[in-house]
Amino acid sequence: MSHDLLAGLNPEQLRAVTWDKGSALVLAGAGSGKTRVLTTRIAWLIQTGQVSPMGVLAVTFTNKAAREMLTRLSAMLPINTRGMWIGTFHGLCNRLLRAHHRDAGLPQLFQILDAQDQLSAVKRVLKALNVDTEKYEPRKLQSFINMNKEAGLRADKIEAYDPYTRRLAEYFAEYDAQCNREGVVDFAELLLRSYELLSRNAMLREHYQERFRHILVDEFQDTSRLQYDWLKLLRAPSNAIFGVGDDDQSIYAFRGANVANMAHFQQDMGIEEVIKLTQNYRSFGTILDAANAVISHNSNRLGKDLWTTAGRGELIRHYEAPSDLDEARFVVEEIQGLHREGMAYADTAVLYRSNAQSRVIEHALFSAGMPYRVYGGLRFFERAEIKHALAYLRLIANHDDDNAFLRVVNFPTRGVGARTVEAIDAAARAGGVSLWAAACAQGAGKKGLAGFVQLIEALRIETQGMSLAEQVEHVVARSGLIEHYKSERDGEDRIENLSELTNAATAFAGESESQDLADFLAHAALEAGEHEAQAGQDAVQLMTVHAAKGLEFMAVFITGLEEALFPHENSLTEVDGLEEERRLMYVAITRARQRLYLTHAAQRMLHGQPRYGLPSRFLQELPAELVQTIGGWRKTSALAAETMESAPPAPSRAAALPYRVGARVQHPRYGEGVVAGYQGQGAEAEVRVSFPKIGDKWFILEYARLTPC
DNA sequence: AACTCTTTAGTCGCG
DNA sequence: CTAAAGAGTT
Secondary structure, X not given: OHHHHHOOOOHHHHHHHOOOOOOEEEEEOOOXXXXXXXXXXXXXXXXXXXXXXXXXXXXXXXXXXXXXXXXXXXXXXXXXXXXXXXXXXXXXXXXXXXXXXXXXXXXXXXXXXXXXXXXXXXXXXXXHOOOOOOOXXXXXXXXXXXXXXXXXXXXXXXXXXXXXHHHHHHHHHHHHHHHHHHOEEEHHHHHHHHHHHHHHOHHHHHHHHHHOOEEEEOOHHHOEHHHHHHHHHHOOOOOEEEEEEOHHHOOOHHHOEOOHHHHHHHHHOOOOOOEEEOEOOOOOHHHHXXXXXXXXXXXXXXXXXXXXXXXXXXXXXXXXXXXXHHHXXXXXXXXXXXXXXXXXXXXXXXEEOOHHHHHHHHHHHHHOOOOEEEOOOOOHHHXXXXXXXXHHHHHHHOOOOHHHHHHHOOOOOOOOOHHHHHHHHHHHHHHOOOHHHHHHHHHHHOHHHHHHHHHHHHHHHHOOOOOHHHHHHHHHHHHOHHHHHHOOOOOHHHHHHHHHHHHHHHHHHHHHOOXXXXXXXXXXXXXXXXXXOOOOOOOEEEEEHHHHOOOOEEEEEEOOOEOEEOOEHHHHHXXXXXXXXHHHHHHHHOOEEEEEEEEEEEEEEEOOEEEEOOEOHHHHOOXXXXXXXXXXXXXXXXXXXXXXXXXXXXXXXHOOOOOOOOOEEEEOOOEEEEEEEEEOOHHHOEEEEEEOOOEEEEEEOOOOOOEEO
16 A cells, blocks of 8 residues: 555655654755655555554644645545644644633633734833833834744743843733733744643643654744744654754744754754755756755755756856846846747746845836736735724624724724723723723713624624624624725725635635634634735746745746845844855755746845945855856956955955945045945956945045045 | 825845 | 835814
8 A cells, every 4th residue: 555655755755754763854955855755754654554643743834835735645545634733833832722721821712913913912012101112112022022932931031131121021021911911812922822831731741742643843944942842842752753844945043943953853852864855856957056056155054965867957047237127127038038938927936035126027027018926915814904804803702802992993983083092091901901891881971982882792692693604794794894995995905805704704614614703713813815916827926035935936037146135234244144145045046947047236226226236145156167147238247256255365356345345434525435336447446435415426446545434 | 084294214024 | 215104284
């Protein structure tokens, strides 16, 4: 039987799939069949009777990855995957907390705050404490809270050596208190809460440890400190963790990912040998060589090189554009050419480091009348009208949800102004009760408020006994949202989305076999929905490099390959920042199957001003024989190369270029400025300096009276 | 309560 | 430049 399952696996994959000596770490390169290994292993474990479906715990980071695993698994095995613990960290923690909400100290119908909700909750805390939000920015506090929770730290465990941090910790504590009062948890809280639940409750912990004989973890390099500890807590000494990841694709340190977990895992589990999947099934050899070459400039790697049997393929194409406009024009023309040769638009992707860069490319595509799709932006459950409708539903499920209350108490407007809300807020704080309770108490006198209270109560009663979809439909219809959007100029889309919400509820009820409103609300928070825009059409794919991780395309354009943009200037001041940028470059390169374009622009508009960038150091890190320069307005970028730290030193001319681009310099007449670029060579070399007020100035390098500052 | 003006910030973003 | 958020105006 298992023959079918294992057929077609290469020796490395086979070794990983059938590993039977305890915990394992699989170093899975890009395009090496990682998902296949994970799912085949689960199927193999079940089919060979080593574990029952209930005994498997498989964790991913995205809903998409979890879905894919489930789909592939049900194709491999005739089992019902429902009830199996396969999902995202957050989804599984949610499941755990719902099942044991009492032990976790949560109300049964606790609600989940998404990032937006969390930010407004944070703002409310700061307002209640009368904090100067200039000094303590809500966003900063939000990320402070999340960073600490991701490291497993509550407010009282934070070591604050300065008054500022001490204050932040205080506000953190107050925020948590507010969440507890309101019966809501944020994303990080889902994890921390379930970690604490398991660590405090030995009975529960042992129950799950006994149950999950095999734990499998996808994208191990993206795990946070807390997630790693959570996994260790769930694993009995006799059970195995199978971790799959790629340290070279670790690009999420900024949101708490801790690559070091891979090394810790090796030590903690006594793993002697890492299984490496290095055969790549995606790209041609030239592309892989380029990726290998770039990433080899990083230190602290576990180490691996990708290879293929597919052959060399085409050279990488490098285009040097005079400006961002020209870069976009080039990309458009190339895609048109590819399309004429039969390539689908959807097989081409344009990647960039930051979202702002998409504008120019979008404009060029639009002018050329070509279809395109931009990834990112608002997702379905994040749209304002959907959040409004959900707020009504949340308030029915949990009256104490102050976030939801504030969102809709006066939307659509019903004469409950800021003054009234303030009064409710004061009463609620004085009485230590929720806004809802305070509103009920004083609502009688005020027309609008009384109407709101009655509406919510009526909805609660009316929806009892209804199916989930009926409840959603009913609440949307009675909330007045549709009437409100009818009178708005471009409200049609919003009304359409609201009716789509009913469809989403129907679909959810069908998939999960749950008619429970709380389940649906959790689903809405945990799965914000796809990025809607014209999915499924044949369109050029535009996205950031981060968003491209895990995807592949026949042809890939990596644009904006300039110093200070990619690698991003902000990363240069961060610890290991440059290495993370290089991994980002590695991810970008390995998205391409057949053809890879690298482009950079000498001049680019940034923040409304022209910026002059040198070619990215990553271009220099590519072996010249893999790259073919096409077009190009300048013969060589050798001059540029020599200003770069990572380039081999060229003493004679390095002395001639005393400042890096981006370096701050002082000029006796114009004051402080930033070096924006160089032009010419030798005695004619000129330096361009940007001054804040005055703008850009060219100086003959030899005579310019510049001093570093 | 809608509208307008001003100010400000601007890397990447799963759940 | 430009989008978003906050403040101020009608």
